[in-house]
Amino acid sequence: MSSEQELLKTVLEPLLEDFQYWFSRSRSLLESERLSFFTVEEQAQLLEQVKKSQQEVSTAQMLFKATDGQAGIESRMLVPWHHLVAQCWDVARRWRELKAQDSQS
Template identity: 60%
Template structure:
């Protein structure tokens, strides 16, 4: 039986909660970028695929947050579940960096 008052439970809550919030933050920003910005270097198909994966990841993170909350921190998440989220955030950062580089190149030519 898991003791919810154990130091491990406190550690899990103190690390996992903020980590899930970070994932939500970055997925939200990424979704906004994909839905509102012009990304000429990204085909419509790739853009739609990335947006769909971000939306799915947001739902998965929301579910994990809900489970963490309703179990009072007694549930953990396997790293094998979080690694794809981490990779997806990195992929979204690359798109954002590419957009910024493209925009800064335009501004330098004006």
């Protein structure tokens, strides 16, 4: 295995798994709860973004596995996923804060 392949396997594979993990958690929250800090449309749009990104990451994972780790991903593809994960983290933080306020009332 070349050092480039090893680097891809060491860095890209876990990164894709992390994307899937966070998108899955966010999707679960968006599908199961009504987030009052969003309009219904905003929440639905974010959910659709998460679903679309999940599919893109799944495709990238399949390609990576099918080529035995020889296919990389252009960094410009990773940037929107990073931004969406950051947005999902912010939504989860806001949700936890809201739940904490509710439990104190």
